Amino acid sequence: MKFVAFERAKQGTGASRRLRNSGKTPGIVYGGTGEAKLIELDHNALWHALKKEAFHASILDMELNGQTSKVLLRDYQMHPYKQLVLHIDFQRVEANTTLHMKVPLHYSGEQDSEAVKTDKCLVNHVVTEIEVACIPANLPEFINVDLSGLKKGVSLHVNDITLPNGVKVITHGKPNPVLVSVTAPAEEVEAAPAAPAAEAPAKGKGKK
Numbered sequence: 001m002k003f004v005a006f007e008r009a010k011q012g013t014g015a016s017r018r019l020r021n022s023g024k025t026p027g028i029v030y031g032g033t034g035e036a037k038l039i040e041l042d043h044n045a046l047w048h049a050l051k052k053e054a055f056h057a058s059i060l061d062m063e064l065n066g067q068t069s070k071v072l073l074r075d076y077q078m079h080p081y082k083q084l085v086l087h088i089d090f091q092r093v094e095a096n097t098t099l100h101m102k103v104p105l106h107y108s109g110e111q112d113s114e115a116v117k118t119d120k121c122l123v124n125h126v127v128t129e130i131e132v133a134c135i136p137a138n139l140p141e142f143i144n145v146d147l148s149g150l151k152k153g154v155s156l157h158v159n160d161i162t163l164p165n166g167v168k169v170i171t172h173g174k175p176n177p178v179l180v181s182v183t184a185p186a187e188e189v190e191a192a193p194a195a196p197a198a199e200a201p202a203k204g205k206g207k208k
Contacts, residue, residue, distance in 0.1 A: 131169070
């Protein structure tokens with residue numbers, strides 16, 4: 001994906017407020033061999049870009065001052081209740097730098113699996129993204145995970161999936177995290193009808 005940014009000179013709360021009022025979003029780009037630069041982007045274009053998965057998980061081409069550089073979205077701040085992007089951060093990436101990024105998992109095929117089709121099991125996507133380490137050229141936009149081989153009572157782990165070439169999963173000490181769990185359907189238990197309450201004897205005044 002490609003986007004256009006413009007260099008900005010002024011900084012501070014007042015300058016950022018004026019930028020937002022004019023339909024711009026303040027930001028910064030840093031990292032790599034260049035110095036950090038203050039930038040601004042068209043808010044409407046940025047708003048629509050943030051709705052796209054690829055904008056969050058892939059290398060972006062940023063055009064600034066007529067030059068294009070490779071960057072990653074690193075952070076952005078939203079207004080508490082308005083549809084307004086307050087600030088955005090990008091990091092420059094270089095070809096030989098190892099990146100650590102979270103990549104979405106795209107699951108498919110579970111409806112054709114034995115677990116779902118035959119045994120009517122419940123499939124739970126425990127994890128929807130994983131952190132990977134790779135150079136920029138090998139960074140996948142997403143990772144496809146085929147669930148057509150799921151079986152009753154057998155969970156899918158990280159070691160069960162095929163990763164793109166040059167991509168390594170970062171598990172932060174967990175040996176083999178579960179990605180998808182498979183459980184048998186819960187049995188419907190009909191509650192026994194409650195016994196009617198015994199009627200209390202009518203109270204009355206006894207004769208002496």
